[in-house]
Amino acid sequence: MDFDTGSSDFWVFSTLLPSSESAGHTLYNASASKHSSLESGETWSINYGDGSGASGVIYSDRVVLAGVTATSQAVEAATSVSSAFTSDTQNDGLVGLAFDGLNTASPSKVPTFFQTVQKSLFEPVFASALRHNAAGTYDFGWIDPSKYTGKITYTPVSNSSGYWEITANGYAVGSGATVSESLTSIVDTGTTLIYMPDDLLNAYYSQVNGSSDSSDAGGWIFPCDATLPDISFEIGSKEFTVPGSYINYSPYTDDTCYGGMQSSDGFPFNVLGDVFIKSQYIVWAPTVPQMGFAAP
Numbered sequence: 001m002d003f004d005t006g007s008s009d010f011w012v013f014s015t016l017l018p019s020s021e022s023a024g025h026t027l028y029n030a031s032a033s034k035h036s037s038l039e040s041g042e043t044w045s046i047n048y049g050d051g052s053g054a055s056g057v058i059y060s061d062r063v064v065l066a067g068v069t070a071t072s073q074a075v076e077a078a079t080s081v082s083s084a085f086t087s088d089t090q091n092d093g094l095v096g097l098a099f100d101g102l103n104t105a106s107p108s109k110v111p112t113f114f115q116t117v118q119k120s121l122f123e124p125v126f127a128s129a130l131r132h133n134a135a136g137t138y139d140f141g142w143i144d145p146s147k148y149t150g151k152i153t154y155t156p157v158s159n160s161s162g163y164w165e166i167t168a169n170g171y172a173v174g175s176g177a178t179v180s181e182s183l184t185s186i187v188d189t190g191t192t193l194i195y196m197p198d199d200l201l202n203a204y205y206s207q208v209n210g211s212s213d214s215s216d217a218g219g220w221i222f223p224c225d226a227t228l229p230d231i232s233f234e235i236g237s238k239e240f241t242v243p244g245s246y247i248n249y250s251p252y253t254d255d256t257c258y259g260g261m262q263s264s265d266g267f268p269f270n271v272l273g274d275v276f277i278k279s280q281y282i283v284w285a286p287t288v289p290q291m292g293f294a295a296p
């Protein structure tokens, strides 16, 4: 399952899909499930920022995730998924971890998995410890002191959009001075890269010899052996740093690589995606709402 702080639908690949869309996936079969019952009349349909999407019907069923049991969870069973999901055989569904506002169930919204289980947790929080080029973990209901160093810095969250939205006060490229700029950003595990305004990107990639904003590549590329500066974001009164190596996202041609930080131009907000999230231990506290950041 793809744990996704950028959406609020808990949905799964199901036996209701045509085999052309479900090939290679493990399927939820409600009719074979002991505790399932159809939520008659309820449907869902979601579109994500990259144009992918899915839709279907809704059952309630007993769900166990990470050892946490939801005795009656709204399970959104897909009857249709876009090709991006079909080809992503690493995932058989999404666990939406954002706020109510983004849930697409109709005519009545349904709770996310976390909303269903949060009252049963020791603390109403979850935490992400994702890692660069290594398996990561999520903690539900507690904060694991073995996963971070120093103090956790908390910052307020605006959840009116349904996203985990924070405002960074500025940024610094490498060891350079902090540039004050209000960066309204969603913190989104469902988005792979960091998306920031063009002025920040120009300040960053101007420090990378041979970099260019390529229309062919659809963004900033650079020689794969380039030295990439760190990028720090000022959240609250502290700097949170993404190591430069994380910005070397993927090969584009034999010797050029595609940047892990690209333009948010045209987006409704900036996005601190997985490239950022992997550099921190993050506590997600929806009842406040606030988020906490600490170095891993």
Ligand SMILES: O=C(Cc1ccccc1)Nn1cnc2ccccc21
Pocket (backbone or CB within 6 Å): 004, 005, 006, 007, 047, 048, 049, 050, 052, 188, 190, 191, 267, 268, 271
């Ligand atoms: O859709 C978004 C956020 C977004 C990014 C850019 C513009 C508007 C909105 N993230 N996301 C959350 N879950 C996802 C699943 C697939 C793709 C993107 C996903």
